[in-house]
Amino acid sequence: MPKVKTNRSAAKRFTKTGSGKFKRTKSGKNHFTGKRASKSIRNLRKGTLVSAADTPRMREILPY
Secondary structure: OOOOOOOHHHHOOOEEOOOOOEEEOOOOOOOOOOOOOHHHHHHOOOOEEOOOOOHHHHHHHOOO
């Protein structure tokens, strides 16, 4: 049986927590932020969890 490979692009964007959930950063922070309120840009700094619907897919591409 072949080895299971980790998707390296996903490994740079997501981290697995101790409970097995996946952390991610929020999108929309790089450019086009001049029209946004300071509060919404500030809220983009916080990380969040991957949704429960996407978690099984994340376990396939990040097995370790």
